[in-house]
Amino acid sequence: MRRATSFFLLLFILPFAAAAIDLPRDFVKAHSGQFTQGGMVVLHLQNATRVSLNGEALPQIDGRTVLGFGRDSALRHEIAFQRKGKRQNVAIKLKPRQYDIQRIDGLPPAMVTPPDEAWPRIIAQGKLKKKARAIASTQRGFSEGFVWPTRGRITGVYGSQRFYNGEARRPHFGIDIAAPRGTPVTAPAAGTVTLAEPDMYFEGGLVFIDHGLSVTSAYMHLDSLRVKVGDKVKRGDMIATVGSTGRSTGPHLDWRMFWRGARLDPALLAEGNPDQ
Numbered sequence: 001m002r003r004a005t006s007f008f009l010l011l012f013i014l015p016f017a018a019a020a021i022d023l024p025r026d027f028v029k030a031h032s033g034q035f036t037q038g039g040m041v042v043l044h045l046q047n048a049t050r051v052s053l054n055g056e057a058l059p060q061i062d063g064r065t066v067l068g069f070g071r072d073s074a075l076r077h078e079i080a081f082q083r084k085g086k087r088q089n090v091a092i093k094l095k096p097r098q099y100d101i102q103r104i105d106g107l108p109p110a111m112v113t114p115p116d117e118a119w120p121r122i123i124a125q126g127k128l129k130k131k132a133r134a135i136a137s138t139q140r141g142f143s144e145g146f147v148w149p150t151r152g153r154i155t156g157v158y159g160s161q162r163f164y165n166g167e168a169r170r171p172h173f174g175i176d177i178a179a180p181r182g183t184p185v186t187a188p189a190a191g192t193v194t195l196a197e198p199d200m201y202f203e204g205g206l207v208f209i210d211h212g213l214s215v216t217s218a219y220m221h222l223d224s225l226r227v228k229v230g231d232k233v234k235r236g237d238m239i240a241t242v243g244s245t246g247r248s249t250g251p252h253l254d255w256r257m258f259w260r261g262a263r264l265d266p267a268l269l270a271e272g273n274p275d276q
C-alpha cells in the first residue's frame with residue numbers, strides 16, 4: 001500500500017520538479033524556469049555575456065535571454081558562455097516527462113478528419129499562423145513572469161497523446177481550462193498581438209501574442225476577440241472571451257506557448273492552479 005502510494009506521488013511530482021542545474025556565476029546572475037521537456041528558461045546574464053545553445057547564438061534584450069525545449073526534446077544540450085575573453089561550456093540534462101493518453105469519443109466524423117473541401121482553407125490558415133509566429137521582436141514580456149489567462153478547471157494537459165473516435169492524432173500541446181462562455185481571457189504577460197482571427201478551421205477564434213525573443217502565446221476557441229493585430233497588451237489586459245468555436249466540444253480556453261519551433265508547456269509558466 002505504502003509502496004503504491006509513493007509510486008503515484010513520484011509520477012505526479014516528477015514532471016514539475018525543478019532540475020538542479022548550476023549555471024556559472026561568472027556569466028549568469030540568475031535564472032528562472034525549468035530544464036525539462038516542455039520547459040522555458042530565462043537567463044539573466046552578467047554584463048557583456050554572449051550565449052549559445054547547441055552552437056546557435058541566442059539573441060538577448062536587457063541582459064536577458066530565453067531558451068525552450070519541446071515535448072520530445074533531446075535530453076542533453078550544451079550551453080556555451082563567452083565574456084571578456086573567458087569561455088565556458090555547460091552540459092545540461094533535461095528532466096524527461098511522461099505524458100498521458102486522452103481519448104475523446106463521439107465526435108462528428110468531420111471534426112476528426114476534415115473533409116476534402118476544407119483543405120485549401122486549412123493550408124492558407126496554417127501559413128498565416130506560421131508567419132505570425134516567425135516574428136522575433138525585442139520586447140521583454142517573456143522575462144516578466146506569466147499568470148493564468150483565465151480561471152477554471154483544467155480538462156486537458158500538455159503533451160497527452162490524443163485519440164479522436166479511436167484514431168491516433170497529434171499530441172495535445174496546450175492546456176485546456178474549462179470556463180463558461182464569455183469568461184474574460186487576459187494576457188498572461190506583456191506583448192504585442194500578432195494574430196487575431198475570429199474563425200479559424202481548427203482553433204475558431206484565435207489570438208497570438210508575441211512576448212519577445214520568439215516567445216509566442218496562443219489562445220484558441222475564443223468567443224469574441226477584444227484585440228487586433230499590432231495592439232500592445234500588458235499582463236492582465238483583456239484580450240478575448242472564452243468560447244467553443246472551431247474544433248471544440250464545449251466552452252474552454254486552450255492556451256499554448258511557443259519558443260521558435262518548440263511547443264512549450266504553459267502550465268510550467270504560471271504559478272499555482274487556475275481553478276481558484
Ligand SMILES: [Zn+2]
Binds near residue numbers: 172175176254
Ligand atoms: Zn485543447
